[in-house]
Amino acid sequence: MDTNVNVTQVSSSIFAEFLEVSLHLILYNRGLYPAGVFERRRKYNVPVQMCLHPEVTGYITKVIDSVKVMVASGGISMVTFVVLDPAANPVERFVFEMGEASTEQSSDKYLFRLEDALRGFILKLNVADSLLKPLPPNCTWVIHVHTKESTADEFIQARSFQDFAWVPADRRQTCMDDPVLVPLKTSDNPMLKMQLYVEESGRKCYSGPND
Amino acid sequence: EPALKYAITGDQSVIITPCNLPPSFKTVENWNICRKVYQNAKIQA
Secondary structure (H helix, E strand, O other), X not given: OOOOOOHHXXXXXXXXXXHHHHHHHHHHHOOOOOHHHEEEEXXXXXXXXXXXXXXXXXXXXXXXXXXXXXXXXXXXXXXXXXXXXXXXXEEEEEEEEEOOOOOOOOOOOOOHHHHHHHHHHHHHHHHHHHHOOOOXXXXXXXXXXXXXXXXXXXXXXXXHHXXXXXXXXXXXXXXXXXXXXXXXXXXXXXXXXXXXXXXXXXXXXXXXOOO | OXXXXXXXXXXXXXXXXXXXXXXXXXXXXXXXXXXXXXXXXXXXX
16 A cells, blocks of 8 residues: 555545535525426435536536645635625525544544544534524525735646636625524544534525515 | 735634525425436336
């Protein structure tokens, strides 16, 4: 077995793979796209929903490729999936907060415990829907990456991502009114230290079609 | 010079986002309707 495996590269790939599945799942669970465009698949031994629309999958792939590079450089603190109402105000924010990478030797040689943790995250994302209020109609979504200026500058100027440019986020989209925090899950696996929670705007007024 | 800039101002936190927006609900919904029409036509043919 090759012992010279770059742990940062491996953990960034694992995070990228997990993030991709999570984004598809949030899009399905929060009804941001019609349920008919999703297909049921299996990941980490749990059923997940993946979008079939080529532009959506292409967009998510480009986001994930970019995030993977930034995570590998070690400059990311958070990745957030922000749901915006029709007026472009944030109403929900799924936060993937990353801890500092550990240098300690992991006893989880075959990553079984890491897989268990990721399975837990996916299951929690599946039930998060029941903990949140319904979204207003015609919502959109964006991805925000919280990083250091040096990492952002280095990434924005990289030639490999010229066709998928990143810009500083609009301040209006990064500030939420009266946020309510819904913690979902934490993992302290040395390979991937991560915390997942949802911030829900207290001003989300739509209470569903039956009310 | 970036290194000089960060030495003077500090390496501040920043939030970045893709310049392109994801496809809208309407675009995806229309695609899904067309897909279903195409699949039905293929079955009937």
